[in-house]
Amino acid sequence: MSRPAQNLLLVALGAAALWITLATGEYLSYVRPGFRIPLAAAGAVLVVLGGAGMLRDRRAASAHGHHHHGPGVAWLLAAPVVAVAVVAPPALGSFSATRTASRPAPPPPPPDEGYPALPVTAEPDDMSLGEYIGRAFQAQDGRPEVLGDATVRLTGFATPRKGGGWFLTRMVIACCAGDAVPFRVVVHGAPSPGADRWVRVTGTWHRPPAGLRRTTEPALDARRVIRIPRPARPYE
Amino acid sequence: MMAGVSVESPAWEDDVLPPPDWGRKPRSPLTTASALFAGSALLLVAGRLWIAPALDVRAVDAWTTVFVAVCVQALPFLVFGVALSAAITAFVPAGFWTRVLPRRPGAAVPVAGALGAVLPGCECASVPVAGGLMARGVAPSAALAFLLAAPAVNPVVLVSTAVAFPGRPEMVAGRFAASLLTAVVAGWAWLAFGRGSWLRVLPQRPSAAGDGRWDAFRSAMAHDILHAGGFLVVGGAAAATINVALPASWVASVAGIPVVSILVLALLAVLMSICSEADAFVAASLTGFSPTARLVFLVVGPMVDLKLIALQTGFFGRAFAVRFIPLTFALAVVSGTAVGSVLL
Known part of the structure; x- marks a missing residue:
């Protein structure tokens, strides 16, 4: 050269x-x-x-x-x-989310005293997918009040799901996109906007069926789905 | 213009610059450069238009994103690592290292390994820095111990490991112990069995004064960035291919088998080529694998991976890489397993 x-x-x-x-x-x-x-x-x-x-x-x-x-x-x-x-x-999307689905990102550690109960308010709470997943695990673990019936608003892109509903997804990176793994929340009650579409979903916690012994994937009953452009910070 | 005027070029310049056989003979430098740029741009556009639809656009996008991400992520570490290395060769007097490090190489190896624990650095940076140390007369075995230890046991990496494994300090301790052990034993092994002819050390650059010294610094830096950067791109492409093409189910299906799972994670650490500051988070996400297997992943990753293989081949030559890399890999697996079975 x-x-x-x-x-x-x-x-x-x-x-x-x-x-x-x-x-x-x-x-x-x-x-x-x-x-x-x-x-x-x-x-x-x-x-x-x-x-x-x-x-x-x-x-x-x-x-x-x-x-x-x-x-x-x-x-x-x-x-x-x-x-x-x-x-x-572009930022990684549903292709990578599906490929890495077997090792989803661990939710961020909850505050020491656990998440506080979420009050029901008129305005939905904007929440990161990580916090929602962390709260959903605690809610299934005997503290349902940390999600309760409060309305939350989550942002992510759609990933197809077999067996009903679709995933609201956000990739998480520790250093670079080479180590990206997904946060996923199952969305019920609204048609999928199509793979890789970025959306803002307003809804309430989807309670796992009563009597179920194992933890299920965190899920949301959608009330509203709005399409949004890809955010400037695509990763969580 | 008279031919004799070229004496204005400082006499040491031929030592600073690589031998001419490292490059190609250009026809007309700037035209060739522009043509190659345009050519590769056309190739990518053509690939985007005709080849990509035939594959899976999303896979191609993901490949390109991961490829660019690995390169972008490593670039600052490479640039500042090379700057540090060039600064060591251009500005630190040769006598400094012989004063800091014990005279006997056997004793210098653990000291150099421990030095690696103090200096925060990514693996991309430690390769040129180790090269700079060797060029400054540090015993290769000690420089190699530093090369292995620096990205594996520095404070940034240990903190990120502690964050990734909350409430499990034994993971941090295990990583520190097994990595330092591997680095020191590898250094000693090179001291005992290594031959100087396997290792290509860039010639020691005589320090010039004033302008010449800055110029030596500049051209050493430019050369090392371009050279190591080219190999980094190879590593990035390989890592992106693994990321996009390796079926995730293969990995998951072996998680439960004891010895196999250790070897699989060791191999995965090589193939995934994640930077050492991030690999703890990936290891934490590899649930289903035993703690020992994950420790081996953390010990192997910063010492042997695709981009490091490429970088080491570029810096120290193929004869070195084919011997040192398998040695390091074996040592890292063994010491990771041993420390893991004691501590975890």
Whole structure:
């Protein structure tokens, strides 16, 4: 790989990193929000590095005409740059949610004293899927008042389900999309909006059938389903 | 222009830059570069239009997302790891390491391993840093112990493990003990059996003064980022393929079998190539597997995985990788199992 190509590639790589963090916010489809600053800093370093190389080459070009060569394997770095620029792959959706269904994300640990009871109010409570799932497990574990008959509003995308209803889904990432696993809540009482459609579902806790001994998947009786655009932060 | 003018180029520059046989001979550098960029863009667009519909668009999307995610995630660690490594070679005097580390390599190995526990670093960063240490005259066995220990036992990783396994401090202790054990034994094994010719160490760069030193820093950094980055892309693509193509049911069906489940999770750690700061969360989600199997997953992952194999091959050469990687893998599985059966 020639020197001009090396510098060009470094600048392109840095520009791509800066573009997805500062310009579009697409980095949220790949990594956690906290990654914004290190990623932008790395992008800036790459742009400066490539730019400095270009400047130096321009100055040096008058002095000596020969070029130094870098490793050919570096060409592969063009692949993620082009992927970001041309394809802009979307956040993971129902395909990955179904594939990783056998190891769903553990809900966040409840507060030490357990979740407080949820009062019935006129306005629905906006709740993360993680909290809803955590509350649903506690509710099935002898504390039904943590969900009760309160109305909640959950946000996620639809994933098909065999055997009635559909899943309201949100992928959870610990570090990057490579480790994403799903939060899933079964939605009853409303037709599926179609796989990968983002929706906001208002509804109440779907109680498991009486007399059931094992824990069931958290579920919701939907009252309203509104389609929404994909949120800026697709992962929970 | 006279040919003799090229003496203006500093004499050490040929040491800083890679030998010409690492690259290809270009026809006209900038044209070739632009053509290749345009070509790969066209290829991706064509793939998107004609090949993707034939596969499963959602699978292709997921592959691309995971591929980009692994690259994006590793990029800052790579850039700052390389910067640290370049800074070590360009600015830290060679005598420093011989003062910090014990003179005898056998004693330097555990010290270097313990140093890894202090410095927070991702595995992508530790490979170039270890290369920089070797270039600065640190014994390869000690640098390798550092390479293995740094991503596995640093404070960030231990805290994330504690968060992922709430109320189970023995998981954190087990991870620390088994990882450090693996790193130190691997270092000693390399000291006892390794040969210098297997390991390609970048030539030691003479430190120049002023402008020249910054220039050495810049070109060392550019070279290492491009080189390691290319291999990182290979690792990212492999990890994305595993993520999208490996049937999840295969993994679930072996969870209950004792020895097999340990080996499967060890292999899975290699294939999934998750960064060491995140792998605890994945291990926590692998319910159904025994604690020992999950500990082995945590010990193997930061030391051997697809992107590390690619990076180590890139930095230290194939002759090194084919010997050191199986050695590390075997040691990590054995010490993870041993520590797990005692502690968990």
